[in-house]
Amino acid sequence: TLQSTQQSHELRPLSRKPATELSLRSLVDMGFTDSQAEHINDAMSKLRGGSAAKHALSTLTALFVLGLNPSSVLKLLEKCPELYTVKESQLQQRIGNLRKLGLVEGSLQRVVSHYPQILTVSVKAIKHVVVFLREKCLFTIQQVTDILRDSPAIVMENMGQLEYKFQYVYFRMGVKQQEMVKSRLFRFPLDEVRCRHCFLERRGLYQTPDKKGQTLILNPKLDSILGVDQDTFVTHVANASTEEYDVFKRLMAREWQEEEQWQGSIEVD
Amino acid sequence: EKWAVTRTKHPPTSLALQHFDATYSVQLGQLWPSVRAALLSERKYGALLNHFSHDAVLADLEAQGCRDFLSDTATETQPCSEQKPEVATEEESVSMKKCDSDSQQLAPLQLSPNIKCLVFPRGDITRFKPARPDMYGLLGYYLMDAASVLPCLALDVQEGHNVLDLCAAPGGKTLALLQSQAIGFLCVNDASVSRMLRLRKVLHSYVPKPLLTDEKLRITSFDGTKWGEIERNTFDRVLVDVPCSTDRHSLMEDDNNIFSKSRTGERRKLPELQLELLLAGIEAACPGGEILYSTCTLSQIQNLGVVEQAVYLARENHGIQLQVVDLRPLTHMFRKTFHFAPDLPLGEMVIPHLAANFGPIYMCKLRRLT
Ligand SMILES: C[S@@+](CC[C@H](N)C(=O)[O-])C[C@H]1O[C@@H](n2cnc3c(N)ncnc32)[C@H](O)[C@@H]1O
Numbered sequence: 225t226l227q228s229t230q231q232s233h234e235l236r237p238l239s240r241k242p243a244t245e246l247s248l249r250s251l252v253d254m255g256f257t258d259s260q261a262e263h264i265n266d267a268m269s270k271l272r273g274g275s276a277a278k279h280a281l282s283t284l285t286a287l288f289v290l291g292l293n294p295s296s297v298l299k300l301l302e303k304c305p306e307l308y309t310v311k312e313s314q315l316q317q318r319i320g321n322l323r324k325l326g327l328v329e330g331s332l333q334r335v336v337s338h339y340p341q342i343l344t345v346s347v348k349a350i351k352h353v354v355v356f357l358r359e360k361c362l363f364t365i366q367q368v369t370d371i372l373r374d375s376p377a378i379v380m381e382n383m384g385q386l387e388y389k390f391q392y393v394y395f396r397m398g399v400k401q402q403e404m405v406k407s408r409l410f411r412f413p414l415d416e417v418r419c420r421h422c423f424l425e426r427r428g429l430y431q432t433p434d435k436k437g438q439t440l441i442l443n444p445k446l447d448s449i450l451g452v453d454q455d456t457f458v459t460h461v462a463n464a465s466t467e468e469y470d471v472f473k474r475l476m477a478r479e480w481q482e483e484e485q486w487q488g489s490i491e492v493d
Numbered sequence: 494e495k496w497a498v499t500r501t502k503h504p505p506t507s508l509a510l511q512h513f514d515a516t517y518s519v520q521l522g523q524l525w526p527s528v529r530a531a532l533l534s535e536r537k538y539g540a541l542l543n544h545f546s547h548d549a550v551l552a553d554l555e556a557q558g559c560r561d562f563l564s565d566t567a568t569e570t571q572p573c574s575e576q577k578p579e580v581a582t583e584e585e586s587v588s589m590k591k592c593d594s595d596s597q598q599l600a601p602l603q604l605s606p607n608i609k610c611l612v613f614p615r616g617d618i619t620r621f622k623p624a625r626p627d628m629y630g631l632l633g634y635y636l637m638d639a640a641s642v643l644p645c646l647a648l649d650v651q652e653g654h655n656v657l658d659l660c661a662a663p664g665g666k667t668l669a670l671l672q673s674q675a676i677g678f679l680c681v682n683d684a685s686v687s688r689m690l691r692l693r694k695v696l697h698s699y700v701p702k703p704l705l706t707d708e709k710l711r712i713t714s715f716d717g718t719k720w721g722e723i724e725r726n727t728f729d730r731v732l733v734d735v736p737c738s739t740d741r742h743s744l745m746e747d748d749n750n751i752f753s754k755s756r757t758g759e760r761r762k763l764p765e766l767q768l769e770l771l772l773a774g775i776e777a778a779c780p781g782g783e784i785l786y787s788t789c790t791l792s793q794i795q796n797l798g799v800v801e802q803a804v805y806l807a808r809e810n811h812g813i814q815l816q817v818v819d820l821r822p823l824t825h826m827f828r829k830t831f832h833f834a835p836d837l838p839l840g841e842m843v844i845p846h847l848a849a850n851f852g853p854i855y856m857c858k859l860r861r862l863t
Contacts, residue, residue, distance in 0.1 A: 426533040427526035428514060468527065468847040471616050475534050475847075478618065 282312035304340035326369030339376040375410035398433035407447040505750035509743035531845035539639025542609040550633035605673035640851040653677040662688030718769035721776030733774035818858040
């Protein structure tokens with residue numbers, strides 16, 4: 225598509241402005257400043273010429289209807305220019321679906337401006353994630369809503385990875401769903417979660433609960449492990465030095481990499 | 494995948510961990526979490542350079558970024574040395590001036606210039622490749638815990654010494670001792686016949702045949718505790734590197750683990766066996782001779798406890814007076830490479846640390862006064 229963009233550019237060097245009703249004028253009328261309007265125009269012309277423009281108007285309208293102001297609309301489109309190309313009917317369906325999932329006005333707005341990519345994901349794919357969270361992980365409807373609101377990027381994640389992360393935290397760390405939601409677990413990459421947990425575990429500061437959910441020591445809450453920056457984690461939660469954690473991270477990375485290679489080699493056999 | 498299912502009930506490794514948590518958290522206090530994390534993570538090795546190999550191994554290893562920790566010493570802040578110890582050159586040895594004028598006499602420490610052990614720098618987790626044989630089939634280096642070289646250095650073998658290595662197999666320390674090329678006669682012993690076979694293989698892969706003749710070397714498989722009955726007052730130097738709870742191994746490997754239920758009796762009897770071995774080593778040394786006791790455990794009972802009792806029993810039962818030799822000059826010298834336990838009342842101990850993941854190695858040196 226990159227090539228075709230360039231080609232159409234060369235073929236029609238003068239038709240920078242696509243032939244639609246979306247003129248600079250109308251953008252300004254929508255509330256954009258002159259330079260913002262220029263911006264949008266540029267962005268669209270960099271996309272697939274005509275087809276982008278075809279859906280741009282409905283996209284902009286939909287975003288305004290959500291209650292976003294021109295500057296946040298602009299920012300969000302810069303983050304995710306694909307939105308220019310989403311069909312109106314699809315966009316409406318996706319927004320409707322997110323509403324049905326409990327993302328009502330305030331939160332829908334916030335999710336879309338933080339993670340506009342969520343509107344590029346099909347209703348079916350999102351359903352898939354929701355079913356996974358409900359049925360495989362046993363989150364409640366409300367918890368699923370909270371997860372989508374706090375960690376919308378989950379909708380683009382690899383399901384296998386997601387399942388592994390959930391099982392790791394549930395079984396290995398003994399953390400219940402409510403805690404997971406509270407700590408915004410799904411915002412953090414698996415390796416980060418594992419690394420912090422293993423570090424605490426090897427230092428004797430974290431134990432996997434037994435069948436009755438009991439431990440000999442008081443485990444720190446998931447939220448206090450994940451919800452702080454690395455320095456705070458190392459010095460205040462793990463009571464260690466940065467040097468130790470730095471070496472530890474590299475050791476872990478190598479350990480996991482070798483584990484994966486090893487598993488890969490069995491699958492091949 | 495299923496975390497809950499795959500875990501067996503009480504594997505020896507977790508019994509070991511429980512045991513260590515209970516004892517070492519008291520013994521090491523605030524240091525324990527850091528030592529614990531290091532013990533449970535990948536250890537570091539050192540490459541003991543084989544002087545008998547014909548390949549340019551040293552240059553090759555240095556090109557990979559390692560350095561000989563024996564010449565990389567913390568000299569700059571030597572508190573009371575009259576003269577800066579020289580970095581080992583080919584013909585000279587590093588000499589350490591006495592650093593402490595309290596109570597006992599410290600002879601200057603002679604380190605053999607022939608012993609070289611390469612390590613990757615602090616915090617570097619690069620691994621060594623397996624050593625390769627030279628044109629005569631001799632391997633270029635021996636991979637071992639770099640901290641295991643310290644007991645050999647502390648033993649301080651001098652030209653022509655008669656040396657006994659009482660528990661020698663598989664032979665890492667024997668090899669380090671042989672590198673010094675100072676030993677007059679070496680007795681290598683280990684009670685385990687199968688481990689002795691491994692030691693023989695090691696010697697043949699590293700040392701040229703002419704140096705392994707009967708005039709230079711004797712290999713035996715006796716019960717070391719009986720040595721005092723065989724050969725008393727004989728050796729200038731005795732290395733007593735006893736069997737112990739091998740902390741690192743016990744935490745990492747379920748096979749052949751001393752914390753397995755079936756070996757509980759054996760484990761409980763370790764301090765007793767260690768004491769008997771040390772006493773036998775003391776008897777085997779000649780008056781004026783020196784004995785080095787070492788373990789690879791952090792356990793106070795197996796370390797200080799055994800030494801204290803041995804010193805007491807040697808006097809009471811055998812009329813042998815012993816002096817504890819201060820090893821602080823040695824530890825001070827290598828504090829750039831290893832973490833040492835602070836303020837041990839008796840002996841010195843390398844404690845594992847993630848950035849310098851060597852040890853644990855405990856060592857205590859005794860000199861026979863009578
Ligand atoms: C810590 S290992 C020695 C490691 C060796 N010094 C090295 O550096 O490679 C302890 C050894 O003591 C040996 N041992 C156990 N009981 C013994 C005994 N009663 N007499 C002599 N050796 C014994 C074991 O077979 C084992 O090889």
